[in-house]
Amino acid sequence: MAEHNDLGKLGEELAIDFLEKNGYEILETNWVFDKAEIDIIAQKNGVLAVVEVKTRSSIEFGLPQDFVKPKKIKLLLKAIDEYVVQNDLDVEVRFDIIAIHKESTNFNIEHIEEAFYYF
Numbered sequence: 550m551a552e553h554n555d556l557g558k559l560g561e562e563l564a565i566d567f568l569e570k571n572g573y574e575i576l577e578t579n580w581v582f583d584k585a586e587i588d589i590i591a592q593k594n595g596v597l598a599v600v601e602v603k604t605r606s607s608i609e610f611g612l613p614q615d616f617v618k619p620k621k622i623k624l625l626l627k628a629i630d631e632y633v634v635q636n637d638l639d640v641e642v643r644f645d646i647i648a649i650h651k652e653s654t655n656f657n658i659e660h661i662e663e664a665f666y667y668f
Contacts, residue, residue, distance in 0.1 A: 590629075600646070
């Protein structure tokens with residue numbers, strides 16, 4: 550597996566651990582619909598959190614969250630609509646980003662709630 554894929558997988562594992570430690574129930578990981586993949590679907594206090602995880606080895610070329618582009622957001626919206634319909638859910642949906650970057654030998658984790666909005 551390519552090094553960037555290993556880093557991405559590690560980032561998702563760190564994000565899951567972070568969310569669980571902060572009281573989230575993980576419902577799905579790597580949920581796929583059509584051309585979209587949702588990294589993490591979690592729930593806390595009746596809110597369904599759609600979490601995009603971005604992991605970078607450094608912030609030299611920008612913050613991890615800067616790499617969530619409009620095309621990806623559009624795919625996430627379409628996918629979570631399908632997830633809600635398939636599971637017959639009546640919940641508030643929120644879109645978060647967990648931005649992770651390496652600092653020396655540690656990873657800095659930032660949870661950005663309501664990173665973008667559902668229209």
